Amino acid sequence: MTSLRYNAHDIRAWAEFSGDFNPIHFDLARAARLNLLAVPVHGMRVMLDIKSALFQRMVGPAGAAHREATGWLLYKAVLRSPVLCDERYTLEIEERRQGCHYALIDARGHDECVTGYMRAAPEPQISPGLCTDMPAAWRSFTLTGKQLAGSTSAFRTCAHRHNEAWMLLDALLFGAALQDTGLFLQVAQSLKAGTARSADDLMRSATVLQTHHSTLISENVQKLRIDADGHVGELDAIDCRIDAPFIDGNPAEGFVVQVSLDAYDRGALLLRTTVGLKIFR
Numbered sequence: 084m085t086s087l088r089y090n091a092h093d094i095r096a097w098a099e100f101s102g103d104f105n106p107i108h109f110d111l112a113r114a115a116r117l118n119l120l121a122v123p124v125h126g127m128r129v130m131l132d133i134k135s136a137l138f139q140r141m142v143g144p145a146g147a148a149h150r151e152a153t154g155w156l157l158y159k160a161v162l163r164s165p166v167l168c169d170e171r172y173t174l175e176i177e178e179r180r181q182g183c184h185y186a187l188i189d190a191r192g193h194d195e196c197v198t199g200y201m202r203a204a205p206e207p208q209i210s211p212g213l214c215t216d217m218p219a220a221w222r223s224f225t226l227t228g229k230q231l232a233g234s235t236s237a238f239r240t241c242a243h244r245h246n247e248a249w250m251l252l253d254a255l256l257f258g259a260a261l262q263d264t265g266l267f268l269q270v271a272q273s274l275k276a277g278t279a280r281s282a283d284d285l286m287r288s289a290t291v292l293q294t295h296h297s298t299l300i301s302e303n304v305q306k307l308r309i310d311a312d313g314h315v316g317e318l319d320a321i322d323c324r325i326d327a328p329f330i331d332g333n334p335a336e337g338f339v340v341q342v343s344l345d346a347y348d349r350g351a352l353l354l355r356t357t358v359g360l361k362i363f364r
Contacts, residue, residue: 084173084174084175085132085136085173085174086171086172086173086174086190087129087132087171087172087173087174087187088169088170088171088172089124089128089129089166089168089169090168090169091168091169093124093128093241094108094109094122094124094125094128094168096237096240096241097124097125097127097128097241098125099237099240099241100234100237100238100240100241100254100258101125101127101254101257101258101261102258102261102262103125103127103258103261103282104283104286105125105282105286105291106286106287107122107123107286107290107291107292108122108123108124108125109122110122113290116290117165117290119165119167120167121167121168121169121170122167122168123165123166123167123168124165124166124167124168125293126160126162126166126197126293126296127254127257127293127296128241129166129187129197130160130197130296131241131242131245131250131254132174132245133160133174133185133187133197133199134158134201134247134250134253134298135245135247135250136174136176136185137158137176137183137185137200137201138156138201138247138250138305140176140178140183140201141156141182141183141201141203142305154203154301154302154305155203155204155205155206155207155299155300155301155302156201156202156203156204156299156300156305157201157202157203157204157297157298157299157300158199158200158201158296158297158298158300159199159200159201159295159296159297160197160198160199160295160296160297161197161198161199161294161295162196162197162292162293162294162295162296163194163195163196163197163198164189164194164195164196165196165292166187166196166197170189170190170191171190171191172187172188172189172190172196173187173188173190174186174187174188175187175188181200181202181203182200182201182202182203183200183201183202184198184199184200185197185198185199185200185201186198204299206301207299207352207355220324220325220326221265221324221325221326221327221328222263222265222324222325223322223323223324223325224259224323225320225321225322225323226255226320226321226323226346227319227320228314228315228318228319228320231251231255231314231315231318231321232312232313232314232315233313234251234255235251235309235313235314235315236313238251238254238309239309242254246308246309247305247308247309248304248307248308248309248315248316249298249300249304249305249307249353249354251309251315252304252315252321252346252353252354253298253354253356256323256344256346256354256356257344257356257358259323259325259344260325260342260344260358261282262281262282263325263342264281266325266328266340266342267279267281267282267284267285269328269330270285270330270338270340270362271284271285271289273330273332273334273338274289274334274337274338274362274363274364275334285362288364289362289363289364290361290362290363290364291360291361291362292360292361292362293358293359293360293361294339294359294360294361295341295357295358295359296356296357296358296359297356297357298354298355298356298357299354299355299356300354301351301352301353301354303348303351303353304346304348304353304354318348321346321347321348321353322346322347322348323344323345323346323347324344324345324347325342325343325344326342326343326344326345328340328341328342329341329342334364336363337361337362337363337364338361338362338363339359339360339361339362340359340360340361340362341357341358341359341360342357342358343355343356343357343358344356344357344358
């Protein structure tokens with residue numbers, strides 16, 4: 084078991100790295116509307132520690148038996164209840180034949196806050212032309228090697244000892260989803276929340292909570308590390324695409340949003356991350 088606890092500095096550092104300044108993480112009055120006694124920590128920040136602990140179990144010498152020949156891994160999380168600032172939590176990991184299952188448990192109330200697993204996964208079938216066929220993507224963009232290196236300092240500040248490149252890419256893709264104006268304009272129109280054109284705009288008038296997260300991790304990106312100068316392996320640029328989001332719900336009960344993002348290196352899939360959000364007034 085691992086004991087975890089997060090403070091206001093952890094919240095601020097993650098917000099400055101990711102651009103996620105959701106008021107619920109900073110405003111106790113906003114948190115109180117959800118019957119929370121403290122502001123919640125960003126789910127993505129909490130999952131940094133969970134992902135790292137599972138990854139070390141899976142790729143270390145004792146974890147070789149969990150992996151298939153392809154070496155791909157799948158991480159999944161269900162965010163069941165908020166992890167609160169300055170509270171203590173326990174990460175429990177159970178190794179099974181298929182991989183590692185986990186639960187992050189509130190040390191006071193013994194409630195499961197985050198549950199999921201990391202396990203071996205089959206290599207996905209990707210069309211060779213997918214990366215270059217960017218017009219087929221709902222959105223597409225490129226992260227240059229310089230941009231990657233420029234993000235590592237802030238990542239290390241909020242991620243502490245974690246040095247896994249795939250976790251950096253996962254976090255950057257999540258940030259790209261939050262920065263997509265088209266996505267949040269659609270949600271704002273459906274929610275009748277005015278003309279919000281960004282996550283920040285929408286979060287000022289609605290509650291946005293992460294509910295699910297999954298990451299498909301290639302064997303190639305698992306081997307990459309962030310070096311002392313902040314470079315991410317030998318990556319010169321990463322081509323990224325955002326698939327068309329799935330949005331369902333109604334203004335009275337709120338909306339469920341799911342969006343997937345991929346990262347490619349010269350046509351080879353490095354990482355696929357899927358984010359689930361609940362948005363309501």
